[in-house]
Amino acid sequence: MVELLIAGFLGVLVLAMTYFVFIANSRQYYVQEQIVQMQEGMRFALEHVKNDLRNAGRLAVVNAIEQPGAPGSDGRDPLVCQVRRGVQAIRLFDNEDGGPAVLRSNRNGLRPDRVRMLVDGSGANPVIVERVFGRNLEFVAADRQRTKGSRALMASQARYEAAFKSGLYLYVISRSGQSDIVPIESARFDRSGSSLRLSDPLCPVGRGGSLAAACFGGGCLATPVHLVEYAVVEEEGRPEKTDLVRRTIDARNGEDVLEDSQLIIAEYVVNLQLWGTYDDRNGAALNGRIPEDPDPTDSVGNIDLGGARPEGTAMNARPHRLRALNVLLAKRTVREDEGFKIAPDVADLPASRAPADLIWFDLNDVPKTGYARVTTMQAEVETPNMYRGR
Numbered sequence: 001m002v003e004l005l006i007a008g009f010l011g012v013l014v015l016a017m018t019y020f021v022f023i024a025n026s027r028q029y030y031v032q033e034q035i036v037q038m039q040e041g042m043r044f045a046l047e048h049v050k051n052d053l054r055n056a057g058r059l060a061v062v063n064a065i066e067q068p069g070a071p072g073s074d075g076r077d078p079l080v081c082q083v084r085r086g087v088q089a090i091r092l093f094d095n096e097d098g099g100p101a102v103l104r105s106n107r108n109g110l111r112p113d114r115v116r117m118l119v120d121g122s123g124a125n126p127v128i129v130e131r132v133f134g135r136n137l138e139f140v141a142a143d144r145q146r147t148k149g150s151r152a153l154m155a156s157q158a159r160y161e162a163a164f165k166s167g168l169y170l171y172v173i174s175r176s177g178q179s180d181i182v183p184i185e186s187a188r189f190d191r192s193g194s195s196l197r198l199s200d201p202l203c204p205v206g207r208g209g210s211l212a213a214a215c216f217g218g219g220c221l222a223t224p225v226h227l228v229e230y231a232v233v234e235e236e237g238r239p240e241k242t243d244l245v246r247r248t249i250d251a252r253n254g255e256d257v258l259e260d261s262q263l264i265i266a267e268y269v270v271n272l273q274l275w276g277t278y279d280d281r282n283g284a285a286l287n288g289r290i291p292e293d294p295d296p297t298d299s300v301g302n303i304d305l306g307g308a309r310p311e312g313t314a315m316n317a318r319p320h321r322l323r324a325l326n327v328l329l330a331k332r333t334v335r336e337d338e339g340f341k342i343a344p345d346v347a348d349l350p351a352s353r354a355p356a357d358l359i360w361f362d363l364n365d366v367p368k369t370g371y372a373r374v375t376t377m378q379a380e381v382e383t384p385n386m387y388r389g390r
Contacts, residue, residue, distance in 0.1 A: 035375055038268075038331045042377040045244055045266035046329060050381045052228055052246075053325055056117035057089030057385035059126060060171040060225040062181055087181060088319050089386055091116045092274055094312030100234040100242045103270055106362035110330075112232040112272040113299075113312075116249065118181075121163055121224040125149030129172065129220040130193060132202055132212040135185070137170070138195045140218055157189045164196060167250040167258045169225035172202060174214035181225065183251035199252050227251050230265070232272050240363060244269040244329070270361050270374060271330035273299040275311045277380070278321045290323060299328070324382045332361040332372040340370045 093114040103110035127150045128140040142154035153159050164170070164187040173179040183199040202211045214220060227249040235241040248261035279290050280303050293302040303314050303321075315322060343360035360371040 034333045035373065038333065038375045039377065041266045042329050042331050042375070045269070046327060046377060046379050048246065048265050049230060049327055049329075050379060052117060052119050052230075053090075053327075053381040053383060055119050055385065056383060057387070059120045059122070059124065059223045060089070060118045060169065060181060061385060061387045062087050062089050062118060062171075087118075088116075088316065089118050090315070090319060090322065090325070090383065092276075092312040092315045094310035094315075096231070099232060100239070102234070102240050102363075103232070103242060106365050108270070108362055110271050110358075112270075113274045114229065114231040114272075115274055116227060116229045118169065119226045119228045121168060121226045122153065123149060125153055126221040126223040127154055128218050129215045129222050130218060132172075132215045132220075135198045135201050136195060137172075137198060137202075137215075137222070138193055139222070141193050142191055154194060155191065160189045160194055161187060163224045164194075165224075165258065167252055167256075168248070169227060169251045170196060170198060170222055171225045172211065172215065172220050172222045174211060174220045176214060178203075178211045178214055180211055184224070185252070227254075230272065232269050241267070242269055243267050244272060266329070266331060268332050268334060269329065270332050271328070271358065271376075273328040275299050275326050276301040276303070276315050276322045277324040277326065278303040278314065278318060279323055280321070293326075296326070301326070320387050322383050322386055324380050326378065326380050328376060328378045330358050330374050330376045332374045334372075336363050336370040336372045338368075338370040340373060341368060343371050 093116075095111040096114045097111065099110075099112050099114075102108075103112065125147055127145055130138040130140045132138075139154060142151050145151040145154055153163060164184055166184055166186055168184050169181050170184050171179065171181045180203040182202060185197045185199045187197075188195050202215075204210045204212070211220070229247050229249050231245060231247070232242050233245055235243055243264045244266040246263045246265050248258045250256040250258055275298075277290065277293065278301055291302050300311055301314060303318070340360070358374050358376060361374050362371055363369075
C-alpha cells in the first residue's frame, strides 16, 4: 500500500509538471504566434503605404509652391497653372487631435498622424484631350489614343467610369508644360469620344495662351488623380478597436470620403507616425550633403523646426524639399495578456515615450487584466516624383 501511494504521488507530480510545462509552452507559443501575425500584417500595410508614397505626385506633381517665373494676371505662375489652394502631392496632419479617443485613454497617450497624397489613377496611361470649352472637356476616341493601356481605358465603360469618377481630380498638361488640376464633377462615356464636366474651368493663364486653347486638337494629356488618405480610425460599433484605413477623399470639398473607397489595410493599429528627410542646403545648390536625422527613433525629421513645432509644419511648408518619408507603424494584440502585467515603461509619461519604444497598450482601466502587446515596424520611402524647386 505504501509503495502504491508513493508511486501514485510521483505519477501525479509528473503529470502536474507536464501539465504546467504544456500550459507555459502553449501560452508562449500563443504570444509568439500573435507577434508573428502582427509583423506579417504590418509588412503588408507598410508595402501598401510605401507603394502609394513612391507614386505620390506621379503625373500630378503638385506642391502648391510657386515655381520661378513672372506672375500672371491672377498672381499665379504662367508656367504652372496647377497651383490651387491646399493642393499638394503630400500633406501631413501631424499628431491628429481628432483621432480615436481610446488611443489617448488609460495612459496610452497616442496621437497618430494622418497623411494625404495625390496618386495617379490611370496606371501611368494618360489619355489625349480633344478639346476644352468652359468646364467641359472631351477626350479623343478610344482607337486614336496612343498607348494600349489608354485605348483599353477609353474603350471600356466600366473602366472609364471607375477611373473618372466624380470627386476625383483630373490633371491636365499641355505639350508646352502648362498644367492644372481640377476636381471632376461628372463623366459621360462614349466610344467615339467620352467627356467630363469639371468643377472649375482650367487655368486661363499659360505660356502662349490659355491652357484650354493649348488642348485644342489633341494638344494635352490628362490623367485621373486620387486624393488618397491613410488614417487610424475606430471601427464602426467597436470603439476599442482601431484600424489603419486607406480611403479616397472627395476633391471637391476635401472632407467627404468617396463611396466604397475605404479599405482596411491593417487591423488593431494603434499608431502611425510619419516624418521627413529634407534637403536643407542653401538655395538650389546640388553640392553638399543632406544633414542626417539626429534621432531616427523620434517623429521629427532632420530639419530644425525651431522648438516644438509639429512635423507637419515643416513638410507642408517645404514639400519641394522632401526627399524621403519615414513611416512608423504600431500594431497591438487582439486581447490583453494577463501574464503581461508589468510593462517596463508603464511609469513613463506619454510625452516622454518615443514611438519606437512603445511595447504595450492598455485596453481598459480594470486592474490586473494585463496589457496588450505592441510591435512596431519602420521604413524609409523615397519620394522621387516630388517637384524639386527652390
